[in-house]
Amino acid sequence: MDILSLIVNGLNQSAILLIAALGLIVIYGYMNVINMAHGSMIMVGAFVGFVLIDSFNFNFGFALISVFVICALLGIVLEKVIIKKLYSKPTETILATYAISLIFVEIARMNYPISQSMPMPIQGYIEIGNVIIPRYNIFVISFAIFLVVLSLFLFNKTTFGKKLRAINQNRAMAECLGINTASVDTITFAYGSGLAGIAGCVIAPSTGVYYDMGASYLTESFMTVVVGGLQSFIGVVLSSTIIAQGKILLASQSSETWAKIIVFLIIIVIIRIKPEGLFTKERR
Amino acid sequence: MKFKKLASLFVAAAMSLSMVACSSSSSSEEETIKIGILFSETGSTAVVEKTMTNATIMAFDEINAAGGINGVMIEYVYEDYASDPATATEKIKKLIQQDEVVATVGCYTSASRQATLATLEEENSLLVYPTYTEGEEVHPNVIYVGCMPNQQATDYIPWILENVGTKVFLIGSDYVFPQTCNSQAAELIEMYGGEVVGEEYVDLDQTDFSTIIAKIEESGADVIYSSIVGDSNTSFYKDFQQYGLDVEEVPICSIAVDESNLQAIGEEYAEGHYASMPYFSSLDTEASIEFVEKYNELYDDGTVVTVLTESAYSSAYLLAAALEKVEDPTDTDALIDAFAGVEFDAPQGLIQVDEENHCTWVYSRFAQIVDGEFDIIYSSDEALRPEPWPSLLYPEYAETNFMPDWDDPLCYPQ
Numbered sequence: 159m160d161i162l163s164l165i166v167n168g169l170n171q172s173a174i175l176l177i178a179a180l181g182l183i184v185i186y187g188y189m190n191v192i193n194m195a196h197g198s199m200i201m202v203g204a205f206v207g208f209v210l211i212d213s214f215n216f217n218f219g220f221a222l223i224s225v226f227v228i229c230a231l232l233g234i235v236l237e238k239v240i241i242k243k244l245y246s247k248p249t250e251t252i253l254a255t256y257a258i259s260l261i262f263v264e265i266a267r268m269n270y271p272i273s274q275s276m277p278m279p280i281q282g283y284i285e286i287g288n289v290i291i292p293r294y295n296i297f298v299i300s301f302a303i304f305l306v307v308l309s310l311f312l313f314n315k316t317t318f319g320k321k322l323r324a325i326n327q328n329r330a331m332a333e334c335l336g337i338n339t340a341s342v343d344t345i346t347f348a349y350g351s352g353l354a355g356i357a358g359c360v361i362a363p364s365t366g367v368y369y370d371m372g373a374s375y376l377t378e379s380f381m382t383v384v385v386g387g388l389q390s391f392i393g394v395v396l397s398s399t400i401i402a403q404g405k406i407l408l409a410s411q412s413s414e415t416w417a418k419i420i421v422f423l424i425i426i427v428i429i430r431i432k433p434e435g436l437f438t439k440e441r442r
Numbered sequence: 443m444k445f446k447k448l449a450s451l452f453v454a455a456a457m458s459l460s461m462v463a464c465s466s467s468s469s470s471e472e473e474t475i476k477i478g479i480l481f482s483e484t485g486s487t488a489v490v491e492k493t494m495t496n497a498t499i500m501a502f503d504e505i506n507a508a509g510g511i512n513g514v515m516i517e518y519v520y521e522d523y524a525s526d527p528a529t530a531t532e533k534i535k536k537l538i539q540q541d542e543v544v545a546t547v548g549c550y551t552s553a554s555r556q557a558t559l560a561t562l563e564e565e566n567s568l569l570v571y572p573t574y575t576e577g578e579e580v581h582p583n584v585i586y587v588g589c590m591p592n593q594q595a596t597d598y599i600p601w602i603l604e605n606v607g608t609k610v611f612l613i614g615s616d617y618v619f620p621q622t623c624n625s626q627a628a629e630l631i632e633m634y635g636g637e638v639v640g641e642e643y644v645d646l647d648q649t650d651f652s653t654i655i656a657k658i659e660e661s662g663a664d665v666i667y668s669s670i671v672g673d674s675n676t677s678f679y680k681d682f683q684q685y686g687l688d689v690e691e692v693p694i695c696s697i698a699v700d701e702s703n704l705q706a707i708g709e710e711y712a713e714g715h716y717a718s719m720p721y722f723s724s725l726d727t728e729a730s731i732e733f734v735e736k737y738n739e740l741y742d743d744g745t746v747v748t749v750l751t752e753s754a755y756s757s758a759y760l761l762a763a764a765l766e767k768v769e770d771p772t773d774t775d776a777l778i779d780a781f782a783g784v785e786f787d788a789p790q791g792l793i794q795v796d797e798e799n800h801c802t803w804v805y806s807r808f809a810q811i812v813d814g815e816f817d818i819i820y821s822s823d824e825a826l827r828p829e830p831w832p833s834l835l836y837p838e839y840a841e842t843n844f845m846p847d848w849d850d851p852l853c854y855p856q
Contacts, residue, residue, distance in 0.1 A: 160656070167652035167685075174650075271489040271744040273673050273706030283686050292684040364684070365649045366676035366706040370486065374647045409653040414644045415616055 163289040164410050170295040171402035173302035174361060178375045179382040179394050180305055181354035186380070187388040188313075188326055189346055191241060192252050196354055196379060197372030198259035203229050203355025204362040204371060205266055208276050218279035218363075225359045226352040233351025237344045245343070259372070266369035273368035298360060305353065310391050312349070322346055326389075385428055386435055393437025401425070474517035475510075475771045477502065477761065478537035480548030480558075480569075485525025490702070491550045493745040494572060494754035495520065498547050500740055501758030511765045519543060527557035534558040538565045544771045545570060547757045550750075552576065552619065555584070556855055566774045570761050572753040574720075576622035577801075577830040580845050581854040583774075585781050586801040587757040587793075588750075589720045591623045592829040594697045597806040597822055598718040599630040599667075602695050606716070607664030608636040611692075613654065616643040620669035623697060627667050629834045639663045648674045651681035658692065668696040675703045679711045689714035695808075700748040701816070709814035720804040721790035722816040723747040733789040756788040760795060760802075793825050798843035801828030 178200060185193045207225045210216040216224065236258065244251045283292045313319040321342050324332040333339050357375070365371060382401060386394035401421060408417035428436070479498050481491040502516045510516060519541045523530040530549060537543045538561065545568040549555040555571050562569055562583035574588035602610070610631050614620025620643065628638050640661040642654055658666060670678055675696075682694065695716040701723050704712055723734050723746070733755070734747050745751075760781070765771050767780040785794045794803045803825035809816035829844035839845055846852045 163656060164653065167650075167656070170652070171650050267489070269744070271492060272702045272746065273676060275676070275706050275708035277708065278680065278684070283684060285686070290686040292686075294684065361649075364677055364680050366673060366680075366708075368673050368706070371673075374649070406650075406653050410656065413642060414648065414653070418645070 160288060161407075162287075164406050165403065166289055166291055167295075168399075168403035168406040169299055170292075171406060172399040173295075173299040175378060175382055175398040175402050176302045176395060177298070177305060177360055178354075178357045179379040179386075179398060180309060180391075181350040181352075181357065182379045182383050183386075183389065183391060183394055184309070184346060184350035184353065186383055187390075188322060189245075189343065189350075190248075191245075191347070192248055192255070193350075194252055194256040194376070195236075195259040195262065196255075197374075197376030198262040199229060199233075199351050199354035199372070200358040200361070200375050201266060201367075201369065201372035202232065202262055203358030204276070204367045205270070205358075206355065207359035207362055208274055208367045211276065212274075222356060222359050225355045229355025230348040230352035232355075233348040234344055236351070237347040241347060242340070242343065263369050263372070270367070270369065273366045276362040276367050278363045294363065301360060305356070306391050306395060309353075313391075318342070318345065381425060384435060385425055387437035388435060390435070390437035393435055396436055472515065474515050475765060476541055476543045477516055477518050478534070478541065478543035478546030478548065479518050479520045480523055480530065480533055480537065480546050481520075481550060482525040483522040487525045487550050489745070490748075490750060491525075492743065493702075493741075493748065493751045494548075494550065496741045496743075496745065497737065497751045497755040498758045500737065501755045501762075505759070505762050511762055511771070514771075516762070523549075523554060525551075525554075527551070527553045530554040530557045531561060534561050534567075534569070535565075538562075538567045542772075543567070544765070544774070545761055545777065547572065547754065547761060549573070552579075559584070559854060568774055568777060570757045572757040573750060574753070576619040577828075577832065578622065579854045580800050580830050582778065582800075582848060584800060585757075585760070585778075585795060586828070586830070587760060587795075587804075588753050588802075589804045590801055590828040590830055590832070591626050591697075592832045592834075593720065593804055593806055593826045594718045595623070595627055595630055596826065597820065598695070598697070598808050599627060599636075600634050601808065601820060602665055602667070602716075603631065603634050603636040606693060606695065609639045609661070609663045609665070610636055611639055611658050611661055611663035611666045612641040613658075613666060614643050614669035615646050615671045615674070615698075617646070620671065620698070623669045624667070626832050626834060631667075633834070644670065644674065646672055646674060649677045651678050652685055654678075655681055655685040655687060658687065664692050666692060666694045668694050669698050670696070671698045672703075673706065675699055676706045676708075679707045679715070683711055700750070701746045702748050704811065704814055704816075705746070712811040712814065715811050716808055717811065717816060718806070718808040719749040720807060721749045721752045721788075722807060722809050722818055723751075724809070724816045725790065725807075725818060725821075727789075727791070729787065729791075730789040752789050756786055756790075756793060759786045759788070760784055760793075764795075791821075791825065796828055796843070799828065799830055799845045801830050803827055 182196050185191050203225050206228050207221045210221040210224055240254050280294045280297050283290050321337050325339050382398050386397035404421045405417045408420050481495040482488045502518050506515050521533040523533045537546055547570045549571055550573050559581050569584045571584055572587045577590045612624045614624050631638055693715050697718050699717045737747050763784045764780040768776045781795045782797045790805050806822040806826050808820050809818045831839040831844050833840040
């Protein structure tokens with residue numbers, strides 16, 4: 159089989175995994191909230207996108223931006239009403255976010271019991287040699303890169319990012335220095351939620367939109383983030399590439415099932431040897 | 443604080459009590475025949491099962507409106523097994539012991555059906571099972587109304603080889619139903635002079651088919667025979683086109699795609715592919731049109747009529763027909779005997795429970811997907827005989843109604 163086309167396909171899968179995991183780096187990595195609602199937020203993003211495109215005739219690009227805004231607003235509400243009360247209580251957070259995800263999934267199921275189709279915004283494919291690349295994949299890959307660059311910029315180059323990292327290193331001290339930790343928390347959670355929503359909207363054209371679509375992305379996102387290193391965008395870029403390329407290359411040599419088994423084994427080995435993930439910044 | 447916790451506990455308890463109370467339906471002073479309905483309202487397969495519940499209730503209401511069974515009304519008791527086999531075991535016990543139903547229409551997955559077998563046998567009760575299934579199981583206390591793999595494949599595969607292509611790539615979801623169906627398909631393909639050029643199985647929630655598509659391309663296949671089940675079909679049909687395969691050159695012939703998948707796949711991606719089922723809601727007969735219209739009128743809940751809807755509806759009617767033949771509905775042995783040869787003029791056509799092997803004679807149909815609808819291109823003249831152990835793979839059972847002896851432990855998982 160043509161190795162080059164496998165690698166190109168693998169890039170697309172890596173990009174999808176990366177987009178799905180980005181929101182989780184923010185919420186889990188930076189805020190230490192074990193967010194079980196991440197998958198359902200992806201699903202919500204997909205449904206919001208679907209409704210905007212299907213019922214309100216939004217074009218795809220505009221729908222993406224709107225999904226980000228709507229999911230971020232939803233994130234603000236969730237953070238203010240529920241998550242805020244539960245910082246430093248991980249068990250309760252797991253329960254609460256799991257409950258949130260159940261509520262979202264059931265609401266979606268009530269309204270759309272069967273899977274819906276999101277039209278493919280960019281159709282067709284280009285052929286380079288004998289490598290076939292769907293045009294939409296090119297968009298997905300570029301969009302993933304854009305989101306990573308945007309997040310890196312936001313977290314490393316802006317005042318907001320500095321505050322966030324300060325809080326992350328020492329919350330009490332940051333508070334003493336006059337940083338409004340509550341508002342930074344809210345914005346961070348909103349940004350993570352918005353990213354998750356966008357992920358759903360980007361995934362939806364190729365998978366369809368259905369109420370339990372978030373479940374598989376939840377596990378995969380956690381895996382990617384843990385392997386990559388909790389707070390490292392670059393680490394997660396690397397881990398999503400390893401996981402997706404590994405799966406595709408192994409599947410081409412054996413079967414899809416074996417590929418998954420072997421990739422999971424590799425992940426276990428990585429976590430065993432480097433429990434902190436591939437890329438972790440030194441901490442004092 | 444303590445009070446709050448207590449109050450919330452109390453509310454939760456009250457809610458669960460009221461749910462239990464809701465689960466039994468219309469009851470009356472008169473004598474009725476109690477029948478159980480056992481499908482899921484919640485959990486992963488709830489969506490599919492909702493349409494089966496709807497159709498079963500619709501059938502029983504119709505039968506009651508037409509005067510019941512020999513003048514006695516049917517009283518149905520619905521239980522939700524929450525897509526969970528272990529719960530199915532509990533609920534079938536409850537239906538039989540507490541509600542004293544004479545029989546139950548229900549179960550969707552093979553796992554849930556098998557979870558009820560021990561109880562059915564112990565209590566000597568009856569389950570009418572509507573789903574199409576992989577066969578290789580007959581239980582004395584179960585009537586199988588859905589089609590067996592042989593009924594989907596025996597007419598379909600020769601037609602595919604003659605009209606679509608001879609180099610076949612087999613693909614399916616990774617569990618027993620697709621694998622059994624595909625191994626039968628492989629036999630038929632070889633028998634009719636075709637060639638299997640590849641075989642792959644994927645997870646139920648697979649969303650990336652790029653590697654599979656590459657393998658299909660490399661194999662030189664000119665037709666794909668698919669038993670991929672559920673939502674991963676959406677990604678499969680979309681990736682098919684996205685990665686440059688052409689429906690004219692290598693169309694997908696599915697045995698597990700129905701109306702509920704079509705909407706999700708999207709018209710342009712489904713166009714031109716084929717599917718095989720005993721029934722499509724686009725079937726242009728009076729009975730079928732009436733059935734679909736009535737269903738859509740009664741249930742505006744986002745569900746669509748599929749082969750499973752039709753099969754659940756037929757299951758209820760077959761049960762009623764068998765009940766009419768017995769003097770005492772609670773005599774399970776007599777009821778099971780009464781099923782032999784029982785007929786129903788279903789939306790798909792005249793179907794009949796086999797005299798011997800507890801499975802049902804159903805039609806073979808296949809359709810091409812045109813403008814988002816199943817355009818039926820073949821209907822068998824009459825219902826085909828079910829072969830739970832297909833004669834192709836098990837020639838030794840061809841003389842014994844396509845099954846081992848009833849007391850053979852091979853008949854069902856013990």
